[in-house]
Amino acid sequence: MENFLNAAAAILFFILGSIIGSFLNVLVYRLPKKESIVKGRSHCTHCGRQIRNIDLIPIISYLMLGGKCRFCKKPISPRYMIVELLTACSYLTAYLALGYSAELIYAVILFPVLIILSLWDLNHKEIPYTCSIIIAVLGIISIFTLPIPWYEHLIGAVIVSLPFGVLCFLGAMGGGDVQLMAAAGLLLGWSIVPSALIGIILGAIFGLMVKAVTKSSVIVFGPFLSVGIFVGFLWGEGIINAYLGLIR
Numbered sequence: 001m002e003n004f005l006n007a008a009a010a011i012l013f014f015i016l017g018s019i020i021g022s023f024l025n026v027l028v029y030r031l032p033k034k035e036s037i038v039k040g041r042s043h044c045t046h047c048g049r050q051i052r053n054i055d056l057i058p059i060i061s062y063l064m065l066g067g068k069c070r071f072c073k074k075p076i077s078p079r080y081m082i083v084e085l086l087t088a089c090s091y092l093t094a095y096l097a098l099g100y101s102a103e104l105i106y107a108v109i110l111f112p113v114l115i116i117l118s119l120w121d122l123n124h125k126e127i128p129y130t131c132s133i134i135i136a137v138l139g140i141i142s143i144f145t146l147p148i149p150w151y152e153h154l155i156g157a158v159i160v161s162l163p164f165g166v167l168c169f170l171g172a173m174g175g176g177d178v179q180l181m182a183a184a185g186l187l188l189g190w191s192i193v194p195s196a197l198i199g200i201i202l203g204a205i206f207g208l209m210v211k212a213v214t215k216s217s218v219i220v221f222g223p224f225l226s227v228g229i230f231v232g233f234l235w236g237e238g239i240i241n242a243y244l245g246l247i248r
């Protein structure tokens with residue numbers, strides 16, 4: 001019975017994540033155009049016909065339609081489904097890694113913010129200020145609600161701000177990257193250290209690959225820092241303990 005309830009909860013978290021992901025798509029698509037995010041129905045970008053309710057089910061509708069508009073049969077970008085799938089998987093992973101805990105509530109808010117700032121950074125080459133503010137507010141609330149001692153939250157914010165501040169000063173990163181990491185440091189405490197390392201290493205590897213192909217030297221760090229924060233939030237403590245165990 002317990003296994004059944006666990007499996008049911010895991011499926012519910014996946015479905016909830018896919019619905020949130022669907023809403024993130026609306027935000028990312030409509031906000032830059034100053035369109036209402038609650039009013040107005042989604043429509044096909046080719047023929048302009050309104051999308052029917054039956055075709056608005058996250059992930060499933062895209063697969064059922066074979067990635068094509070029901071009316072004009074032109075292809076729909078798979079990125080909408082990828083965002084829904086990504087959010088769904090992040091919720092599922094959060095539930096499996098954290099169970100019912102205070103951290104799970106933070107993850108449910110934090111992960112969509114990470115996904116939207118990553119999409120925004122990819123599209124507009126900047127991390128929205130609002131996203132870092134939301135994470136900073138979560139960080140401040142976490143001082144009073146998560147079991148980490150209060151000063152470790154401050155240490156997290158300070159130790160990550162220094163190296164990222166230097167990287168920003170040298171022009172390797174934008175101010176938005178520093179704000180994001182300082183805010184995440186406040187929330188994660190020491191776990192921000194593995195997060196920052198993962199983010200920088202992934203960003204640098206990908207940046208060099210992009211540079212080799214396109215000769216462009218603009219590195220978008222947001223998505224990689226987000227992956228780092230995701231891993232650090234769920235498993236940061238375990239990574240640090242494993243590392244300390246190795247050097248002892």
Ligand SMILES: [Zn+2]
Binds near residue numbers: 047048069074
């Ligand atoms: Zn169409």
